[in-house]
Amino acid sequence: MSTITEAQPVGLARLRQIDPVAVLSFALGIVGLAIAAVPLGHVALHRSTSRKDNIARTDSRLIAVFGLIAGYMVVAVVLALTISAGINYLKEAS
Incomplete structure (x- = not known):
């Protein structure tokens, strides 16, 4: 038998629990503003460790990690x- 311990939020109530800094990091990483996405992603990860709600913490961490991945991919590109471009410039200069 399963026991119901606590009602889990669904839909819009669950979205409202996600850290806005994590969402901002993700959005800026997708847009390509890595200079803001990476620090905000790290801040969101740090903030998620102090969250008491397990579902909100997991969702916020996941979105923050996606923001960091997108930001670091922009940095790598x-x-x-x-x-x-530097190698091409050096080849043409010589």
Whole structure:
């Protein structure tokens, strides 16, 4: 037999429990503003450790991690393009 311990929030009530900093990090990472997405993602991860609600903490951490992944991917692409342009410039200069 299963026992019901506590009603879990669903729908809009569950979305309202997600940390807005994590959502902002995710949105900025998707848009490509890594300079803001990465620090906000780290802040959201740190803030999620102090959350008492397990579901909200898990959702916030997941969104913050996605924001960090998107932000770091933008950093990696910009770095790769910069290195590629530098190598191309050095080849043309010589």
